[in-house]
Amino acid sequence: MHELGVVFHVIDNVKEVTKEQGINHVEAVTLQLGTVSSVIPAYLQDCWKWAVGREALMKDCALIIEPIEAITFCEDCKEEYDTIRYGKVCPHCGSEHTYLLQGNEFIIKDITV
Amino acid sequence: MAKVIELNKSITESNDRDAQQLREELQEKGVLLINLMSSPGSGKTTLLSRTITDMHREVPIAVLEADIESAVDAEHIEALGASALQVHTDGMCHMDAGMTKRGLEGMDLSGIRIAFLENVGNLICPAEFDTGAHKNVMILSIPEGDDKPLKYPLMFSMADVLLITKIDTKQYFNFDMEQCMERVRHLNPKIEIFPVSAETGEGMKAWEDWLRKSLF
Numbered sequence: 001m002h003e004l005g006v007v008f009h010v011i012d013n014v015k016e017v018t019k020e021q022g023i024n025h026v027e028a029v030t031l032q033l034g035t036v037s038s039v040i041p042a043y044l045q046d047c048w049k050w051a052v053g054r055e056a057l058m059k060d061c062a063l064i065i066e067p068i069e070a071i072t073f074c075e076d077c078k079e080e081y082d083t084i085r086y087g088k089v090c091p092h093c094g095s096e097h098t099y100l101l102q103g104n105e106f107i108i109k110d111i112t113v
Numbered sequence: 114m115a116k117v118i119e120l121n122k123s124i125t126e127s128n129d130r131d132a133q134q135l136r137e138e139l140q141e142k143g144v145l146l147i148n149l150m151s152s153p154g155s156g157k158t159t160l161l162s163r164t165i166t167d168m169h170r171e172v173p174i175a176v177l178e179a180d181i182e183s184a185v186d187a188e189h190i191e192a193l194g195a196s197a198l199q200v201h202t203d204g205m206c207h208m209d210a211g212m213t214k215r216g217l218e219g220m221d222l223s224g225i226r227i228a229f230l231e232n233v234g235n236l237i238c239p240a241e242f243d244t245g246a247h248k249n250v251m252i253l254s255i256p257e258g259d260d261k262p263l264k265y266p267l268m269f270s271m272a273d274v275l276l277i278t279k280i281d282t283k284q285y286f287n288f289d290m291e292q293c294m295e296r297v298r299h300l301n302p303k304i305e306i307f308p309v310s311a312e313t314g315e316g317m318k319a320w321e322d323w324l325r326k327s328l329f
C-alpha cells in the first residue's frame with residue numbers, strides 16, 4: 001500500500017548519490033525486495049513509471065526487482081523454514097518462538113548509469 | 114558506456130537516521146512527540162480533542178495533522194486552544210521522519226510539552242516508517258472488531274500503547290475485550306492497553322496519567 005512512498009524514498013536516495021558523483025542520467029535501478037516486505041512488485045512498477053517521468057535525471061529509468069526469499073528461524077528446534085508457507089509457527093516442532101531471518105528487506109542494490 | 118554503481122543501501126536507513134536525529138532534538142527541547150495511528154474514523158481526532166480539553170491548561174499540547182480524511186481536523190483542534198498544523202501528504206499513506214520534521218518546523222513549539230502527530234488513517238503503512246516519535250500509540254475502536262490484531266499484526270507489535278476506544282458502544286458490537294487483549298499481548302508483551310471512551314470520558318484518566326508519566 002505504500003508503494004508510492006517507497007518509490008519516493010528510492011528516488012531521493014538515487015538523487016543523493018548521483019549528485020555526489022556528478023551523474024546526469026540513470027538507466028536502471030536494481031532493488032532487492034523481501035517477499036514479506038508488504039510491497040507489491042506490480043504496484044511498485046506502476047508507481048515507478050509515473051514517478052520517474054517527473055525526473056529528468058531518471059527519464060525512462062528501468063526498475064529491476066530481485067526478490068529475497070522469506071526465511072524464519074525457530075529458537076526451540078533451531079531449524080529454518082519458509083515463512084510464506086508456514087507463518088509464525090514452526091512446521092518442525094510447532095513452536096511459536098520464531099523470528100524472521102530475512103525477507104522484509106528493501107535494499108537499493110545498484111544503479112546503472 | 115553503461116556503468117553499474119553498487120549502493121547496497123537499505124531505503125529505510127536514511128529515514129531511520131532522520132528519525133533518530135529528530136527524536137534527540139525534540140527531547141533536548143523537552144517536547145514529547147507521540148505518533149498516533151489508526152484506521153480512518155477510529156477516533157484519533159476525537160481522542161485528541163478530549164485529551165486537550167482535559168490536560169491543555171496543565172500540559173501545553175500541539176498537534177500536527179496528517180490525516181488526509183479530514184482537512185477540518187486542524188481547525189477543530191485549534192478551536193480547543195491547542196496549536197495545530199495541517200500538513201498535506203500528497204496522497205502518501207504514511208508520514209516519514211522528514212515530513213514530520215518539516216511539519217513541526219512550521220509550528221511554534223515554545224513551551225509545548227507534548228506534540229501529537231495524527232498520522233494518516235491506515236492500519237498498515239504507518240507502522241513501517243519511523244516518524245521520529247518517542248512513543249507510538251495506536252487506536253483500535255470497538256466497531257472495527259477484535260480480530261484486527263490477527264489481520265494487521267505489525268502495528269500491534271510495534272506500538273507502545275493501544276487505546277481501545279468507543280467502549281461506550283460495546284453493547285452493540287460483538288467485541289471480546291479479553292480475547293482481543295490476549296491476542297495483542299501475544300504479539301507484544303510490553304504494550305500498555307487502555308480501554309477508553311472519548312465520548313463519555315470513561316478510562317481517559319489512565320491514558321492521561323500515562324502521558325504525564327512519559328513527559329520529559
Ligand SMILES: Nc1nc2c(ncn2[C@@H]2O[C@H](COP(=O)(O)OP(=O)(O)O)[C@@H](O)[C@H]2O)c(=O)[nH]1
Nearest residue numbers: 153154155156157158159160278279310311312
Ligand atoms: N461513540 C463514540 N464515538 C466516537 C468515539 N470516538 C470517536 N467517535 C466518533 O467516531 C467518528 C470518527 O472520529 P474521528 O475522531 O474523526 O476519527 P479519526 O478519523 O481517527 O480522526 C466521529 O463521528 C466521532 O464522533 C467514542 O469514544 N465513542
Ligand SMILES: [Mg+2]
Nearest residue numbers: 157158180186
Ligand atoms: Mg482525524
Ligand SMILES: [Zn+2]
Nearest residue numbers: 074077090093
Ligand atoms: Zn521448531
